[in-house]
Amino acid sequence: MGIEEQGGQKASPIAPATGKLGVMVVGLGAVATTMIAGVEAIRRGLAKPIGSLTQMGTIRLGKRTDNKSPLIKDFVPLAKLDDVVFTGWDIFEDNVYESAAHAKVLDEKTLEQLKPFLETIKPLPAVFDQYYVKRLNGTHVKTGKNKRDLAEQLRADIQAFKKTVDRVVMIWAASTEIFIEPTAVHQSIEAFEAGLENNDIAIAPSQIYAYAALSEGVPFANGAPNLTVDFPAMVELSKRNAAPICGKDFKTGQTLMKTVLAPALKARLLGVRGWFSTNILGNRDGEVLDDPQSFKTKEESKLGSLDYIFQPELYPDLYKNLYHKIRINYYPPRGDDKEAWDNIDIFGWLGYPMQIKVNFLCRDSILAAPIALDLVLFLDLAKRTPELRSLGIQEWLSFYLKSPQSAPGLYPEHDLFIQSMKLKNTLRHIMGADLITHLGLEYYD
Numbered sequence: 001m002g003i004e005e006q007g008g009q010k011a012s013p014i015a016p017a018t019g020k021l022g023v024m025v026v027g028l029g030a031v032a033t034t035m036i037a038g039v040e041a042i043r044r045g046l047a048k049p050i051g052s053l054t055q056m057g058t059i060r061l062g063k064r065t066d067n068k069s070p071l072i073k074d075f076v077p078l079a080k081l082d083d084v085v086f087t088g089w090d091i092f093e094d095n096v097y098e099s100a101a102h103a104k105v106l107d108e109k110t111l112e113q114l115k116p117f118l119e120t121i122k123p124l125p126a127v128f129d130q131y132y133v134k135r136l137n138g139t140h141v142k143t144g145k146n147k148r149d150l151a152e153q154l155r156a157d158i159q160a161f162k163k164t165v166d167r168v169v170m171i172w173a174a175s176t177e178i179f180i181e182p183t184a185v186h187q188s189i190e191a192f193e194a195g196l197e198n199n200d201i202a203i204a205p206s207q208i209y210a211y212a213a214l215s216e217g218v219p220f221a222n223g224a225p226n227l228t229v230d231f232p233a234m235v236e237l238s239k240r241n242a243a244p245i246c247g248k249d250f251k252t253g254q255t256l257m258k259t260v261l262a263p264a265l266k267a268r269l270l271g272v273r274g275w276f277s278t279n280i281l282g283n284r285d286g287e288v289l290d291d292p293q294s295f296k297t298k299e300e301s302k303l304g305s306l307d308y309i310f311q312p313e314l315y316p317d318l319y320k321n322l323y324h325k326i327r328i329n330y331y332p333p334r335g336d337d338k339e340a341w342d343n344i345d346i347f348g349w350l351g352y353p354m355q356i357k358v359n360f361l362c363r364d365s366i367l368a369a370p371i372a373l374d375l376v377l378f379l380d381l382a383k384r385t386p387e388l389r390s391l392g393i394q395e396w397l398s399f400y401l402k403s404p405q406s407a408p409g410l411y412p413e414h415d416l417f418i419q420s421m422k423l424k425n426t427l428r429h430i431m432g433a434d435l436i437t438h439l440g441l442e443y444y445d
């Protein structure tokens, strides 16, 4: 049995995933349209759900000798892709086909095949304020007498959608907002609601969406690094209304690599003097991140992982003065095809220096789309699981996020392999199966 886990006793049953799962996506840009078009392509048998743990992943049950590794989607009751229905909000009026064509992630041939379906998904008017995303200016926006009024309008959108589906999950795939630090307004539900009434400047649109979702008992995932649900008022609201939340900022390219490499270096007690990470990208996300205030939000999210993984307070000789630098440069010719370079200055036995170079030529939205899908499906599962739904933060979903959220006083777990084990053990646990600790002494009795 694992140290942090309590074992495989049977918990109360999980409600089945019957009927339609409504997915409300905030921001129908590159990531969102790649996810939606991808789900439709998969439903039609045109492509495989590569990169999606919920669709392709397996889970080992019992001993290695038992040879029992079902697909995760056959082991836990997840919504089927055929039952997923999408809607969303955007500050531009483009339907999902037009927006996907603009994003240029998927090729024209694929988009043409999916066009009749994609055209039917048209954004609802958004809650937006350019103060929070300097580089964008959209016209398809709601107006209201204050932020509370805007929250009520979003709640009305959710209520209307709820009438057409059986369950709802919301995910933020909209632009990165400026860096905001929590203030008094974020400390309790009452303070937050007063802040909505007074148009408090520390309440950004993403928080208004999250407030609307959680008030409606709708789970909420945050694909961007904004301060959105990671403060006491939202955690309280999430618990009160049994509306699960998780951390923030999809862990896709560079940070994925970081949270794989850093645990390896640490496991072998190799020191690190410096880690320089740079990126070029030319999509709209890159344009938004070109603004220093949005970049700061992203930078903070990207910086966190190394400190937590290396634990310099425990290993001062190896990691105390690590110089960690992150740059993101907007470079239009590349579009969504981001290029990331990492230079890692490490040192080994007797302090002798070495270097590692990583050059990841990735496709941002191709990496993010399956993460967005998995988060939606797993949050819906959490909502239907009595043992999970009122916990607030779903730490087991840290696997997908650059900035995992954890209980107060608990450091977030960034190591991808610990995160993966935590996720799978959570699934085993809620299904009453034995946890797997990889001890394995029994094979040698």
Ligand SMILES: NC(=O)c1ccc[n+]([C@@H]2O[C@H](COP(=O)([O-])OP(=O)(O)OC[C@H]3O[C@@H](n4cnc5c(N)ncnc54)[C@H](O)[C@@H]3O)[C@@H](O)[C@H]2O)c1
Binding pocket: 026, 027, 028, 029, 030, 031, 032, 089, 090, 091, 092, 103, 126, 127, 128, 129, 133, 136, 138, 172, 173, 174, 175, 176, 177, 205, 206, 223, 224, 225, 249, 250, 251, 252, 253, 283, 284, 285, 288, 363, 364, 365, 367, 368
């Ligand atoms: N693709 C990745 O690898 C990746 C990884 C981590 C995080 N993210 C984050 O995911 C988010 C989406 O990325 P993207 O590449 O799809 O960006 P994008 O610019 O293509 O799409 C964002 C969309 O959100 C809309 N929008 C902005 N503010 C809004 C609001 N208040 N309400 C409704 N819509 C709003 C924009 O009009 C745009 O259509 C970004 O915040 C990005 O930082 C992406």
